[in-house]
Amino acid sequence: MTPSPFAPAELPEPPMVAGVRLATAEAGIKYRGRTDVLLMAFDEGTTVAGTFTTSRCPSAPVEWCRMQLPRGTARALLVNSGNANAFTGKKGRAATQLSAELAAKALGIAPEDVFLASTGVIGEPLPAERFGTVMDAAAARLAPSGWAAAARAIMTTDTFPKAESRTVTLSGGSVTITGIAKGAGMIAPDMATMLSFIATDAAVDAPTLQAMLSAGVSKSFNKITIDSDTSTSDTVLAFATGASGAAVAAGSADAALFAEALDSLLLSLAHWVTKDGEGCTKFVAITVEGAESDASAGKIAKSIADSPLVKTAIAGEDANWGRIVMAVGKAGEPADRDRLAIWFDHVRVAVEGERDPDYSEAAASEVMKKPEIAIRVDLGLGSGRDTVWTCDLTKEYVAINGDYRS
Amino acid sequence: MTPSPFAPAELPEPPMVAGVRLATAEAGIKYRGRTDVLLMAFDEGTTVAGTFTTSRCPSAPVEWCRMQLPRGTARALLVNSGNANAFTGKKGRAATQLSAELAAKALGIAPEDVFLASTGVIGEPLPAERFGTVMDAAAARLAPSGWAAAARAIMTTDTFPKAESRTVTLSGGSVTITGIAKGAGMIAPDMATMLSFIATDAAVDAPTLQAMLSAGVSKSFNKITIDSDTSTSDTVLAFATGASGAAVAAGSADAALFAEALDSLLLSLAHWVTKDGEGCTKFVAITVEGAESDASAGKIAKSIADSPLVKTAIAGEDANWGRIVMAVGKAGEPADRDRLAIWFDHVRVAVEGERDPDYSEAAASEVMKKPEIAIRVDLGLGSGRDTVWTCDLTKEYVAINGDYRS
Structure with a gap:
């Protein structure tokens, strides 16, 4: 291993x-x-x-x-x-x-x-x-x-x-x-x-x-x-x-x-x-703020952290904020698409429900290459806040958990 | 592709x-x-x-x-x-x-x-x-x-x-x-x-x-x-x-x-x-019966179908029923470990909360090699029943969704 x-x-x-x-x-x-x-x-x-x-x-x-x-x-x-x-x-x-x-x-x-x-x-x-x-x-x-x-x-x-x-x-x-x-x-x-x-x-x-x-x-x-x-x-x-x-x-x-x-x-x-998660190459802190409550922020953060599409994008060093929006949307918690803002470390990639007008692909890509990444989502609704930690989803995870017989 | x-x-x-x-x-x-x-x-x-x-x-x-x-x-x-x-x-x-x-x-x-x-x-x-x-x-x-x-x-x-x-x-x-x-x-x-x-x-x-x-x-x-x-x-x-x-x-x-x-x-x-799920190599029908209600059966079936560990095991053709138990347990729905029975197609692998005394690794492995697999879980609690369909989780899924930049 x-x-x-x-x-x-x-x-x-x-x-x-x-x-x-x-x-x-x-x-x-x-x-x-x-x-x-x-x-x-x-x-x-x-x-x-x-x-x-x-x-x-x-x-x-x-x-x-x-x-x-x-x-x-x-x-x-x-x-x-x-x-x-x-x-x-x-x-x-x-x-x-x-x-x-x-x-x-x-x-x-x-x-x-x-x-x-x-x-x-x-x-x-x-x-x-x-x-x-x-x-x-x-x-x-x-x-x-x-x-x-x-x-x-x-x-x-x-x-x-x-x-x-x-x-x-x-x-x-x-x-x-x-x-x-x-x-x-x-x-x-x-x-x-x-x-x-x-x-x-x-x-x-x-x-x-x-x-x-x-x-x-x-x-x-x-x-x-x-x-x-x-x-x-x-x-x-x-x-x-x-x-x-x-x-x-x-x-x-x-x-x-x-x-x-x-x-x-x-x-x-x-x-x-x-x-030390199986196949892990990235350590990711996901913070959701501006939620209606801390519990709501926690559920949304978990939805992002558990999303296979978010985790594979991180493995691929892809600043794919569309998948963050998807994971916010599927959490079932209060969210208003047109108030969302999303950061990868210090780089704001989306604001007011659209790509940030000053978005720099180069700056976002630079962040994604780091071994430790902070993702922050501001829902713009209230003062609820929570953070969860996760790792990425790699081919090694699939290999470790699926290759016993092959 | x-x-x-x-x-x-x-x-x-x-x-x-x-x-x-x-x-x-x-x-x-x-x-x-x-x-x-x-x-x-x-x-x-x-x-x-x-x-x-x-x-x-x-x-x-x-x-x-x-x-x-x-x-x-x-x-x-x-x-x-x-x-x-x-x-x-x-x-x-x-x-x-x-x-x-x-x-x-x-x-x-x-x-x-x-x-x-x-x-x-x-x-x-x-x-x-x-x-x-x-x-x-x-x-x-x-x-x-x-x-x-x-x-x-x-x-x-x-x-x-x-x-x-x-x-x-x-x-x-x-x-x-x-x-x-x-x-x-x-x-x-x-x-x-x-x-x-x-x-x-x-x-x-x-x-x-x-x-x-x-x-x-x-x-x-x-x-x-x-x-x-x-x-x-x-x-x-x-x-x-x-x-x-x-x-x-x-x-x-x-x-x-x-x-x-x-x-x-x-x-x-x-x-x-x-x-046609991304990277799919297996089509899996997951039926949960003996639940307290159809809705409860559906939630447990979804928990099994969504589990990365169940899906990677299926990709690896591994009759890993322990992961089915895990997914039943995490669903948050009524379940009694010691009444559980689990089948892969016609092969009963577990009964009354233990490995089936007549369990045949060879027979179970034979089932897992098929492109279409039916998994059945009997909770032994009531008459609730539901089926969901899913595919396996393969390295190709990770590649399709994570390899954009690499």
């Missing part, structure tokens, strides 16, 4: 998070010669928050996490790549139960304190018994460092590992937030799933952590689209160990600082996932 | 429709060395019905037709290919006015009796004055035959002309319905638009014709999707000249016969448009 043009040369080892220990292993679920299991252990008292796919056909691990989440505490996370344990019926439920039991036994905790995520092929039963062969050794290897290795163990069609970290100085001391993610977005249910795991040594009660995570995800992972296809397995989990001793109380100034850092970390991870 | 694998060897000249005369011309709007103008003239007393794009940013000709339609009568139709006259602001309105005036003058009728449609590039002003140079000669050439030439004149990225005809024996005599269409579906707003024009010599009052056309379109053109992108210019117009002397009264047995023939004609045209 050709690496994304946005792939960094290397991933520096992310900062450790007090109260978190990690280990990876090779269980041979599907891949050979690489790690495919991630085990994280959390200190007692760790709180947890989560957001999951909106799919009506969610995977068995998503159902497991939803079942455990209301208690608000966690002691471990077990993730595998290569098999999504999705659409596996009763076998899928049995596999989650067995996975949690194997991890719990190795760590001396209760199965319901183990959170689970799986990513890979849909419809194949997950051979969870294979975790048994590596779990005790993995538990023995648990160490506070290893986030980069963790980011690698959860990859599927990703072409590079993704991690981000933030340090925040709170009134009670300095805290760290470190997170990893894998994609490639909502792009690949065959190699399913967008997964992200974040841990902090701040002390945050579960409802506060959940509120901050939900708010952050709505502005980051929920604002990216690679191919409009929603995975059965999308999972974001955040764990707060409290090991730093610094507490984040709901509504405090510390909470605002912490939420700001968390938002920034989630957005960076979401951008990395987009930049 | 490589012809679609579904392109017929030739288009036989379709049956004439009494009361309709046709002519084509080369106005050089964009193309050279081919016809790009279609003029149809209708006998006095011809009724008209129409359905149009749901885009909030419709083209100027769509607005013109919507303005004239309530009167229910028509004397002419003027269509051009190469320029969509969409997103052209006040210039676009002026161009429709001038187009109608030029046709009206050549035919000795009123401008408001002229219906208009344009297909091609978005955002370029339409040089309607060029119609003036060909209109008198076209009017002089008007003849009852020429439907095949008409189908050719309205093509853009289409790889073959599309026409269908039906003859119905009514109590008052035999009537003919002939129609033409161009695509490539909702696929190409750069070369914009799905257009279809149907004429009959039956006598049908405008409200009855409108009701039958709307019902027929909802079961045909509104059930196909090539790339989920809705054109600014989609237009279907039906004209009834009454020249056969056979009347179709609302609610009569004749109306049922006529509607059946019209439905069949619209469905055939819609299938031809799908089979």
